[in-house]
Amino acid sequence: MGEEETLSSGVAKLGTSSNEEVETSSGERMRVERASGVGELRAIKAWEELELSESKKKQLLQGVYGARFDKPFMIQEAAVPLILEGFSAKPRVCLLAQAKSGSGKTAAFVLGMLHNVDLKVAAPQAVCVCPTRELAQQNASVCRDIGKTLIETEGLEVDVVVRAGGGDRRAEQRESRRQTTAHVVVGTPGKFLEKIRLKRLDVGRVTTLVLDEADEMDAKGLRETTREIRDALPRDLQVLCFSATYTLDGIRDIEKSVFKGHPCDKIFVETKDDDRVGPRDDKVVTMVDQILHVWVDATQHPQGKDGVVEDIFDLLQAQQAYIFVNTRDQARNAQRLLQSKGFSTVVLTGSGKSQTDGMTADQRDQAMADFRDGKIKVMITTNVLSRGIDVTGVNIVINYDLPVDFETQQADVETYVHRVGRTGRAGARGFAINLINPRTADLANLERIETYCFGKQNPPFSKILKLPDATDVEAIKDMAKKHLLLKQQDQQQQQQQQQQQQPNDVS
Numbered sequence: 001m002g003e004e005e006t007l008s009s010g011v012a013k014l015g016t017s018s019n020e021e022v023e024t025s026s027g028e029r030m031r032v033e034r035a036s037g038v039g040e041l042r043a044i045k046a047w048e049e050l051e052l053s054e055s056k057k058k059q060l061l062q063g064v065y066g067a068r069f070d071k072p073f074m075i076q077e078a079a080v081p082l083i084l085e086g087f088s089a090k091p092r093v094c095l096l097a098q099a100k101s102g103s104g105k106t107a108a109f110v111l112g113m114l115h116n117v118d119l120k121v122a123a124p125q126a127v128c129v130c131p132t133r134e135l136a137q138q139n140a141s142v143c144r145d146i147g148k149t150l151i152e153t154e155g156l157e158v159d160v161v162v163r164a165g166g167g168d169r170r171a172e173q174r175e176s177r178r179q180t181t182a183h184v185v186v187g188t189p190g191k192f193l194e195k196i197r198l199k200r201l202d203v204g205r206v207t208t209l210v211l212d213e214a215d216e217m218d219a220k221g222l223r224e225t226t227r228e229i230r231d232a233l234p235r236d237l238q239v240l241c242f243s244a245t246y247t248l249d250g251i252r253d254i255e256k257s258v259f260k261g262h263p264c265d266k267i268f269v270e271t272k273d274d275d276r277v278g279p280r281d282d283k284v285v286t287m288v289d290q291i292l293h294v295w296v297d298a299t300q301h302p303q304g305k306d307g308v309v310e311d312i313f314d315l316l317q318a319q320q321a322y323i324f325v326n327t328r329d330q331a332r333n334a335q336r337l338l339q340s341k342g343f344s345t346v347v348l349t350g351s352g353k354s355q356t357d358g359m360t361a362d363q364r365d366q367a368m369a370d371f372r373d374g375k376i377k378v379m380i381t382t383n384v385l386s387r388g389i390d391v392t393g394v395n396i397v398i399n400y401d402l403p404v405d406f407e408t409q410q411a412d413v414e415t416y417v418h419r420v421g422r423t424g425r426a427g428a429r430g431f432a433i434n435l436i437n438p439r440t441a442d443l444a445n446l447e448r449i450e451t452y453c454f455g456k457q458n459p460p461f462s463k464i465l466k467l468p469d470a471t472d473v474e475a476i477k478d479m480a481k482k483h484l485l486l487k488q489q490d491q492q493q494q495q496q497q498q499q500q501q502q503p504n505d506v507s
């Protein structure tokens, strides 16, 4: 597709075949596979180009502009038109979309859900299932932001179904028994299923199901619950699956068990550096390219990993940072140690079966609020916050432990992609530091991560840079500062461009 065609036609015509590869002006590429038998493929360059229904057009446009989304991001350009068109097709067309972390997938499916619901029908019609309570709350908040005018003027209702706060059993039962009638319902799988079983969530009118972090929702642990929810919903359903990572087996599985034979469109967005768009070997992985990845041999530091973290703590709290560990105990230990040195951190881990095993819902909410407000700059967490969470001030991620599959102890490459994707969001720059113990399987795991994320490199680790020495604190700080300084230059450049454009706009 030529640039001229995009500019002259206004609406970019991506192609009419069932499998198109598209390169955009930003250098990213997108492969779109259309469901067979459907029409021309369209991508929008401005929100006004969306074919929104007259009854919601004004309110939804106010919603996106109110959220300060001046133009659609790339995944939104392609995904939103496909969702709108697929919803009105017969049978409904599902969508499986893959785009890098922080690229705006949430607004794409939120716009779809808000457009799809009929506000005259007082029953749940769009259901969004997310792997964690924090992500469900965040997605509900995006629904309320973009749906602000619809809420205020048309009576749109958005509800969240997650475990009750307070941690007591009565509150939990009250939450389960509460009747949910909102048009859009966002929540976690366990709570959804419980409400469906208790008939406190009438799913008979549901027409849209979103699986955010769809590969995780269909993975061991959540798969059975996800399928039970899907099976409880009406057959003619538009299912929208979004994630930065999939395996090819996972995609096949979703097509069979979640789309259940419905036609489906697929979008794969990759980064500038990749030599192929779409699945690589058995995985579909896409990596944010504004993140600088480094590793340091922590055994060289007399106090090991703790010593490295302690030495660079001022760098971490210069803006905001995550420290990822692999277990709840490690999270608590790391916090204890850092607090004993006078550093302020917050911990967020999963909830256990009892109150002593893990954090209560209230504690988790408080921890998340403190971090979002910027009151506390450093969050120590497990994989519970590895996916989807969007906190704009974060620009450093530390993998205190590399993510591993607990059964095989091999690198969990998808989780690496999601963890580091908590930074470098919406085009910003990020810095990821991996603390390595070369006497363990860490080096082999790092190589696996590198190979999957960046393709085969020679020599290895050329994309995940080795820092000179764990005791050379200044080298770490310098590298981070230089890289993150570029972020400010990017912003200044953008501001200058906007200022240059303004006089023309006025004229």
Ligand SMILES: Nc1ncnc2c1ncn2[C@@H]1O[C@H](COP(=O)(O)OP(=O)(O)OP(=O)(O)O)[C@@H](O)[C@H]1O
Binding pocket: 068, 069, 070, 071, 072, 073, 076, 099, 100, 101, 102, 103, 104, 105, 106, 107, 243, 244, 387, 388, 389, 390, 392, 421, 422, 425, 426
């Ligand atoms: N069109 C837009 N213009 C400006 N900012 C946007 C736009 N769309 C989304 N954003 C912002 O980009 C950031 C990342 O978006 P979002 O959280 O949807 O990413 P994501 O692709 O879902 O990431 P993840 O894979 O981590 O879940 C958010 O802060 C969001 O507000």
